[in-house]
Amino acid sequence: MKWTDTLDIAIELYETHPDVDPQYIRFTDLHNWVTALPEFDDDPERSNEKILEAIQLAWIDEAE
Template identity: 75%
Template sequence: MKWTDITDIAIALEETHPDVDNVNLRYTDLHAWVCALPDFADDPQKSNEKILEAIQMAWIDERD
């Protein structure tokens, strides 16, 4: 997965962290969790707040 795989990342995060409050989270934690996903293979420096926000929104939608 790469940073642009927003939906896949959101699904993987929900499977890995089902009990996390994904509405009230710090982007530093979200960044670390994405980078720690087993299938994630992108440069950690390529993320930004816009990408992390999109991942968070997709994760919230995935949970609903």
């Protein structure tokens, strides 16, 4: 997975952290959790606030 795979990342995060409310996650934690996903294969430095926000929003949608 790459940073651009926001929906796939959100699904993985939802399955990996089912007890977390994504509305209240800090971007630093989100970044760390994304880069720790087994299938994630992108440069950790390529993320930015816009990408992290898109992942967070997709995760919120997935959780609902």
